[in-house]
Every structure is written in C-alpha cells, then in structure tokens.
Amino acid sequence: MLTIKSLSPRQLFWCRVIVFVLALLPFLRLVYAVYQDALGANPLEFITRNTGDWALYFLCISLAITPLRKILEWHWLIRLRRMLGLYAFFYASLHFLTFLWFDHFFDLSDMWLDVVKRPFITVGFVAFVLLLPLALTSNQWMIRQLGGKQWQLLHRLVYLIAPLGVLHYFWMKAGKNLLLQPLLFAVLVGGLLGVRLYWRLQSRMKR
Amino acid sequence: QKLAAAANSNYLILDKKTSYKDATTYNNFYEFGTDKADPAENADSLKTRPWTVTIEGEVKKSVTLDLDSLLKLAPLEERVYRLRCVEGWSMVIPWIGYSLSNLLKKVEPTGNARYVEFISLADKRQMPGVNSRVLQWPYTEGLRMDEAMHPLSLLALGMYGEVLPKQNGAPVRLVLPWKYGFKSAKSIVKIRLTKDQPRTSWNLSAPEEYGFYSNVNPEVDHPRWSQASERRIGEDGFLSRKRKTLMFNGYSEVASLYTGMDLRKFY
Numbered sequence: 001m002l003t004i005k006s007l008s009p010r011q012l013f014w015c016r017v018i019v020f021v022l023a024l025l026p027f028l029r030l031v032y033a034v035y036q037d038a039l040g041a042n043p044l045e046f047i048t049r050n051t052g053d054w055a056l057y058f059l060c061i062s063l064a065i066t067p068l069r070k071i072l073e074w075h076w077l078i079r080l081r082r083m084l085g086l087y088a089f090f091y092a093s094l095h096f097l098t099f100l101w102f103d104h105f106f107d108l109s110d111m112w113l114d115v116v117k118r119p120f121i122t123v124g125f126v127a128f129v130l131l132l133p134l135a136l137t138s139n140q141w142m143i144r145q146l147g148g149k150q151w152q153l154l155h156r157l158v159y160l161i162a163p164l165g166v167l168h169y170f171w172m173k174a175g176k177n178l179l180l181q182p183l184l185f186a187v188l189v190g191g192l193l194g195v196r197l198y199w200r201l202q203s204r205m206k207r
Numbered sequence: 208q209k210l211a212a213a214a215n216s217n218y219l220i221l222d223k224k225t226s227y228k229d230a231t232t233y234n235n236f237y238e239f240g241t242d243k244a245d246p247a248e249n250a251d252s253l254k255t256r257p258w259t260v261t262i263e264g265e266v267k268k269s270v271t272l273d274l275d276s277l278l279k280l281a282p283l284e285e286r287v288y289r290l291r292c293v294e295g296w297s298m299v300i301p302w303i304g305y306s307l308s309n310l311l312k313k314v315e316p317t318g319n320a321r322y323v324e325f326i327s328l329a330d331k332r333q334m335p336g337v338n339s340r341v342l343q344w345p346y347t348e349g350l351r352m353d354e355a356m357h358p359l360s361l362l363a364l365g366m367y368g369e370v371l372p373k374q375n376g377a378p379v380r381l382v383l384p385w386k387y388g389f390k391s392a393k394s395i396v397k398i399r400l401t402k403d404q405p406r407t408s409w410n411l412s413a414p415e416e417y418g419f420y421s422n423v424n425p426e427v428d429h430p431r432w433s434q435a436s437e438r439r440i441g442e443d444g445f446l447s448r449k450r451k452t453l454m455f456n457g458y459s460e461v462a463s464l465y466t467g468m469d470l471r472k473f474y
Contacts, residue, residue, distance in 0.1 A: 040244065041233030041440045042296055105448050120431055172431065176413070178241055178341060 007076045019080055023087045026054050027094070044102045051095035056169065056185055058088035059162045063192040070199070082138050085158075089135040092165075096128050120171035127164035130157050159196075162189045210283065210365035212303040218286035222439075225298035227367050229441045234374050235292065236393055237341055238327070238334040245336070246374035252333050253394070255378040262310065264400040265320035270313070274378055278364060280313070281305040285368075286361060291423045291456045293387035295449075297437045302382050303365030308356045316352070316400050323355040324348070324405035325381060325392040342408045348381070348392040349405035349419065353464055359384060385458040387421045418474035422465070423456035427474050 007015060030050060033039050039046040062085040069077045099121075104111040115125045134155055136142065143151045166189050170182040236246040239253075256274060263269040272280070283303050290298045311323070329345035331337045337344050354360065361382040364371060371377035376393025383391050389409050399405075409417035416430055425435045436449035443449055455461050465473075 041229040042243075042438065043444065044438065045296075102445070103449070114433065117428075118431055174431075176241075176341065 005073055005075075012076055012079060015076075016080060016083065020083060023058070023084065026050070026091070044098065048095065048098045048102075051091050051098060052169070055088055055092035055095050056165050058084055058091060059158070059165055060185070060188050060192065062088055063158065063162060063189070067192060067195050086135060086138055089131050092128050092131055096125075120168055120174075123164050123171065124168035127161050127168060130161050130164070134158065134161075159193055162193070208370045209368060210303050210370050212283035212285040212365065212368075215284040215286050218284075218288065220287050220289065220299065222287075222289060222299040223442060224287065225300060225439075225441050230298055230300055230366070231372050231374060233440060235294075235388065236336075236374060236376065237339075238329065238336045238344075238346065238394070239374065240336045241339070241341055249335055250373035250377075252335070253328075253373045253377065254333060255373065258378050258396075260379060260395055260398060262314045262398045262400075264324075265317045265402060266400050267315035267317060268313070277310075277362075277379060281309040283364070288361070288382055288384035289456050290382075290384065290388055291437060291452065293389060293417070293421065293429060293434075295432055295434070295437050296440055297450075297452075297456075298440050300366055300382075301368070302361055302363045303368070304361045304363035304382070306358045307360040307362045307381065308358065310362055310398075311355060311400075314400075319402045320400040321352050322401045322404050323350050323352060324397075324399040324401055325350075325395050326397040326399065327392050328394045328396045341412075343411050344408075345396075346392060346408045347405065348390055349407050350383070350390075351404075351464075352400075354383075354461075357461060357464065359458060359461060385423055385455040385461045387417075387423060389417070390421050420465075420470075420473050422461075422470065422474075423452060424454060424470055424474070425452040426454075427471055 030047060034043065034047075037043075062081055065077050065081045065084065069075055100106060100111055104114070115121050134157060137146060137151060137154060146154065166182060166185045169185060170179070173179055173182050232247045233243045234246040235243065236250070239246040239249040258274045259271050260277065261269070261271045282305065284305055285301055285303050287299060287301045290300055325348045327346040327348075328334070329337050350360070361384075363376075363380050363382045364378065366372070366375060371380065376391075379395050380393040381391040381395065404419060407417075407419060409421075410419055423434075428434055434452055437443075437452045438449050
C-alpha cells in the first residue's frame with residue numbers, strides 16, 4: 001500500500017512546487033483571459049468576483065490543513081500551510097486592488113467613504129487589513145522575533161478573518177436572494193472552525 | 208430575423224452604441240438563470256410564436272392581441288436609448304417599437320385606471336430559472352398611469368434592426384430609459400390597468416433596495432453601492448474612470464412627472 005504519511009525531503013520539495021504552480025493557475029488564467037479579452041462584457045466585475053472567490057477558497061484550504069493533519073496524520077501538510085495562507089493574501093490583495101483601482105481610481109478619500117458607508121465593504125476591508133500582519137509575519141525571521149507563542153496567538157486572527165470574509169460575501173449577495181454560494185462557504189468555514197472547538201473541548205474534558 | 212423601422216430622430220443620441228454581442232450575452236433575465244451569461248445560453252427554449260398579450264382591468268375594451276397585431280398597431284420606430292442597470296453598468300441600445308401610449312389608448316382606460324401592471328411569462332417548461340425561488344413568479348412590474356403614457360415609454364419588439372433576441376425579452380417588452388433596467392419587464396403576456404399601486408417582483412423581494420419608482424438617480428444610493436457613477440459596457444474598461452450617472456439617466460423631460468415628490472422617499 002502506498003504510504004504518504006511521511007514524505008522524503010525530495011518528495012516534499014516537488015509537492016511544494018506542484019502546489020505553488022496549481023495555486024498560481026487561477027491568476028495566470030485571469031491574466032491570459034484579460035490578454036485575450038475573454039472576460040465577457042464586464043471584465044472588471046469578473047475580475048472582482050474571481051479574485052474574491054479565490055481569496056475565500058485559499059482561506060478555507062489553509063484552515064483545512066490542521067484538521068486534515070489530525071485526521072489523516074499527514075504531518076508534512078503543515079509545510080504547505082504558509083504558502084497557502086500567502087496565496088489567500090495574494091488573491092485578497094488583487095481583490096482589494098481591483099476595488100481601489102477600478103472602482104475608485106486610487107482616490108483614497110473616495111474609497112474611504114465607500115468603506116465607512118457600506119457594511120459589506122467595511123467588513124471586507126477589515127478582513128483584508130487583518131490579513132496584513134499575518135502576511136508580514138509569515139517568515140522564519142518574524143517567528144523568531146515574536147516567539148512561537150506570540151506568533152501563534154497573532155495568527156489565530158484567521159479565525160476572525162475567515163468568518164468576516166464569508167460575511168462580506170453574504171452581504172454582497174443578500175439583496176438578491178442568491179445565497180447558495182455564501183451559504184456553502186459559511187458551512188465550510190463553520191465546519192473548519194467548529195471541529196477545532198470540538199477538539200479543544202474534548203481535550204479539556206479529558207484533563 | 209430582420210425588422211424594418213424608421214429612425215425616430217427625437218431619440219438619436221451621440222453615445223456610441225453597445226456592441227450587439229455585449230448586448231445579447233450580458234443579460235439579467237432571471238427566468239433563464241441568475242448568471243449574466245445564462246439567458247444567452249438557455250433562452251433558446253422560449254417559444255415566441257404564437258404569442259398573445261392580454262390587456263385588461265380598468266379598461267372599456269379589454270383585448271387579447273397576437274404578435275402580428277402588435278407589430279401592426281402603430282408604425283415601428285427605431286430609438287437609441289441609454290440603459291442604466293441598478294447594478295452600476297450601462298449600455299446604449301437601438302430599440303425598435305412604439306410608445307406604449309399607442310396601445311393603452313386603444314383599450315380606453317376608465318377613470319379608475321391609475322396604475323399599469325406588467326406581467327411576464329412564467330412557464331417552467333420554457334424557462335428553467337422559474338424553478339428557482341430567487342423571485343416571486345411571474346415577474347411583475349408596474350408604472351403610474353402618467354409614466355406609462357409618457358412618450359418615452361417604449362413597447363419594444365426589436366433591437367439592432369431585428370426582432371428581439373430571446374435573451375433580451377422576446378417577443379415584446381418594455382423599455383423605460385429613465386428607470387433602472389429591471390423596471391422594463393420582458394416577455395410580457397399581460398398588461399393590467401389598476402386602481403391601486405401594483406406589487407412588483409423586486410420590491411417584494413427586497414423593498415429597501417428596490418423601490419416602486421426606481422428612477423435613475425445619482426443622489427440616492429443603493430444600500431450596497433453608490434449610484435453616482437456607472438461603467439459603460441464595452442467602453443469604460445481598465446484605463447477609464449467610471450462615468451457620472453445623470454439624473455433620470457439624462458432624460459430630463461420626465462422630471463415634470465415627479466414635481467413635488469421627495470425622490471429619496473419615493474426611490
């Protein structure tokens with residue numbers, strides 16, 4: 001039987017290369033489609049939605065690493081988590097940049113009015129701002145500077161960021177009764193956070 | 208299928224026309240799905256002949272007209288109108304049709320007729336989107352009588368020199384260029400003149416977002432986005448800013464319909 005509970009350094013290297021390329025594909029596809037003028041009648045709407053979707057997908061994938069490690073005992077998965085988290089940040093940044101550039105043409109005061117006036121944008125903006133410290137501390141040097149405990153505490157912010165991201169999506173769709181996709185994200189994020197809570201309560205009971 | 212019409216020079220505008228491709232592949236027509244590409248993919252199943260429109264309610268002569276009678280009811284005109292969607296994008300489309308007032312006069316409204324209700328087809332066999340519960344079916348829209356009688360209100364049977372493509376609301380629809388696009392009901396089967404203000408689909412679904420009037424108004428924001436600017440499909444791309452939205456979408460001749468009304472309250 002094939003065992004993938006542990007990978008050799010070489011296997012792990014290739015695994016990371018593959019994940020890196022796969023995670024970049026949505027971006028490459030977008031660039032290619034822009035170049036080919038294949039994004040339909042409203043390309044900017046397409047880019048906004050697409051980058052937002054992928055930011056949420058990568059948030060969910062990053063959050064799935066720990067439960068998967070626990071269940072499958074593939075402990076090497078942890079070596080992919082930083083990259084996946086940074087990809088979530090990458091797509092969220094593209095999403096934010098699209099908003100700042102094409103909706104507001106880098107007019108910061110204009111953008112700020114939008115952020116404070118509209119709850120769904122406020123929530124999305126807060127989620128993005130909270131992602132910044134996580135992205136900035138995603139390297140060995142910062143982990144050493146902060147110390148493992150502090151670093152871990154800081155990175156638990158993702159437990160707040162993911163629900164905020166889902167809420168942002170939910171609110172964006174709310175007026176149109178098209179709630180299937182945001183509901184799926186809500187169930188997914190709810191499950192990923194719920195299973196953590198469950199394990200924590202369980203370990204507390206054992207003590 | 209070609210449809211001949213004489214250009215009405217009162218409604219020629221300088222804006223560049225939206226490409227036929229964009230106008231027929233980027234549509235909101237939830238009877239065929241909620242994605243903008245869905246109507247172009249799914250609307251083939253719509254049968255537009257035979258087709259009848261019944262006009263009833265507060266009228267002296269209620270009638271049911273078939274498509275050929277509608278085509279012959281008044282001379283067909285080509286009018287180029289701006290179209291502003293409530294979602295913040297716009298197009299410029301050469302429609303073919305005639306003022307709705309031609310049809311309404313024919314049925315002789317009674318003194319009680321204060322509103323007009325428009326009801327679209329809702330047939331699950333022809334319209335896959337009707338199985339979903341995103342909106343209350345059939346799609347229903349409404350106007351005040353004076354709005355409906357305004358010469359700008361167009362009963363459209365074609366666009367771009369052809370009969371209406373199915374995804375654009377074939378075979379007969381409304382076009383109300385000073386209101387957000389969803390007010391212009393598509394694939395109409397019934398027109399009812401009423402005493403009381405009719406309930407309308409989007410208003411029932413989200414009353415705080417979509418009012419009965421829904422006039423294009425840059426000063427009244429949608430709760431989730433600003434209506435001050437818009438993106439012209441096919442033109443306002445990566446390097447241009449969004450353009451400013453005009454009051455009544457630039458059709459200031461309708462302003463007198465709303466004198467004395469607080470347009471923030473009656474949005």
